Amino acid sequence: MTSGFTRDGAVEEKKLGEESTAGTARGPVATLRRIAFLMERQREETRRIEAFRKAARTILPLPEEEVRRRAADGTLTELTGIGPSTAAAITDACNGVVPERLVRLEATAGPLAQGGEELRARLRGDLHSHSDWSDGGSPLEEMAMTAMELGHDYLVLTDHSPRLRVANGLSAERLTRQLGVVDAVNEHLGGSFTLLKGIEVDILDDGSLDQTPEMLGRLDVRVASVHSKLKMDAAPMTKRMVTAVRNPHTNVLGHCTGRLVTGNRGVRPQSQFDAKAVFTACAEEGVAVEINSRPERRDPPTGLLELARDLGCLFSIDSDAHAPGQLDMLDYGAARATEAGIDADRIVTTWDRDRLLEWAAARL
Numbered sequence: 001m002t003s004g005f006t007r008d009g010a011v012e013e014k015k016l017g018e019e020s021t022a023g024t025a026r027g028p029v030a031t032l033r034r035i036a037f038l039m040e041r042q043r044e045e046t047r048r049i050e051a052f053r054k055a056a057r058t059i060l061p062l063p064e065e066e067v068r069r070r071a072a073d074g075t076l077t078e079l080t081g082i083g084p085s086t087a088a089a090i091t092d093a094c095n096g097v098v099p100e101r102l103v104r105l106e107a108t109a110g111p112l113a114q115g116g117e118e119l120r121a122r123l124r125g126d127l128h129s130h131s132d133w134s135d136g137g138s139p140l141e142e143m144a145m146t147a148m149e150l151g152h153d154y155l156v157l158t159d160h161s162p163r164l165r166v167a168n169g170l171s172a173e174r175l176t177r178q179l180g181v182v183d184a185v186n187e188h189l190g191g192s193f194t195l196l197k198g199i200e201v202d203i204l205d206d207g208s209l210d211q212t213p214e215m216l217g218r219l220d221v222r223v224a225s226v227h228s229k230l231k232m233d234a235a236p237m238t239k240r241m242v243t244a245v246r247n248p249h250t251n252v253l254g255h256c257t258g259r260l261v262t263g264n265r266g267v268r269p270q271s272q273f274d275a276k277a278v279f280t281a282c283a284e285e286g287v288a289v290e291i292n293s294r295p296e297r298r299d300p301p302t303g304l305l306e307l308a309r310d311l312g313c314l315f316s317i318d319s320d321a322h323a324p325g326q327l328d329m330l331d332y333g334a335a336r337a338t339e340a341g342i343d344a345d346r347i348v349t350t351w352d353r354d355r356l357l358e359w360a361a362a363r364l
Contacts, residue, residue, distance in 0.1 A: 028056075028071075028089075035101060035105060036050075041112070049137075055081055058082055072094075115339060119350075122344050124350060124356075126318055130159055131143050133168075135168055137322055140185070145324075146325070154193065159199065167227075169210075172211065175215055179197055182197050196221055197219045198222060201223070207239065207247075209244060209249060222249050223254040224247070225255055241273055255290060257270030262296050270299075283311050287314070288314040291305065291337055293331070305337075314347070
């Protein structure tokens with residue numbers, strides 16, 4: 001049995017959710033979660049994915065007997081949040097049948113990218129992820145459970161900072177509440193996996209970070225990223241980024257160019273800055289340059305990735321996941337790092353938790 005959590009930290013057992021190997025029958029909750037995970041991994045339409053996650057949340061607290069009775073009676077759709085497609089998947093799972101939709105998805109569930117398999121196997125965690133506390137699509141507990149299922153030792157929760165209002169950035173008060181939930185999750189897990197406390201903190205126009213030093217000091221890992229005024233002239237953008245890198249609270253420079261190369265958000269050119277100056281600062285300060293694994297970002301571009309390599313930078317291969325299935329996008333980042341010839345020990349996400357935390361706290 002796997003366990004679920006609630007936003008206030010209470011724990012409830014996941015009924016009907018027993019995991020099984022691919023291609024064999026699962027419980028209804030596990031079936032719905034697996035379908036949603038694979039759809040997210042393939043970047044399918046968010047609305048359709050949410051239908052399966054919502055259905056899983058609906059049946060999670062119900063007695064097993066009620067779910068099976070409704071499946072047999074054809075009354076699952078009387079429950080709020082369950083439609084014909086999700087009812088059919090639940091019914092199949094109750095009958096020990098793998099839904100056809102899941103069969104099709106499992107057929108395409110191999111590695112997302114070729115060439116980085118060895119490095120991917122060495123990754124211990126992920127330093128950049130979002131939950132529904134900001135602009136992610138799932139509770140932080142679901143993100144943690146999925147990271148565990150993927151074999152991670154740790155996941156850093158990095159919801160956005162206050163000024164990114166479009167992404168529901170967290171005030172100091174909301175972040176404080178979130179830290180309490182993270183503590184409750186970790187207490188339940190008992191050390192088998194660690195959800196680390198973090199933030200994706202905005203780099204403001206002057207290079208300062210969009211959260212109080214006191215709050216930043218309470219976190220385990222801090223990813224600093226530019227999200228505004230991406231078309232700033234090169235000289236002030238360089239100063240802005242170098243200032244942020246030299247801030248002792250910064251551990252990772254996130255998606256450094258801000259570019260978008262594909263996807264439903266359209267394309268966006270990369271920001272202009274003196275990359276040598278920025279990456280030199282990263283190397284001097286021990287700040288990791290993020291290899292953002294989202295296929296619509298591929299950030300840094302290959303030329304800049306190789307420059308950071310040659311200047312002696314550390315790196316962090318991160319998913320920037322906004323949904324559980326996107327946590328598996330590390331495949332893309334591992335392939336790019338391998339292609340660039342980056343030594344695995346320079347990638348902080350290959351490190352064990354204690355080494356990672358020692359590095360992240362070293363400049364404070």
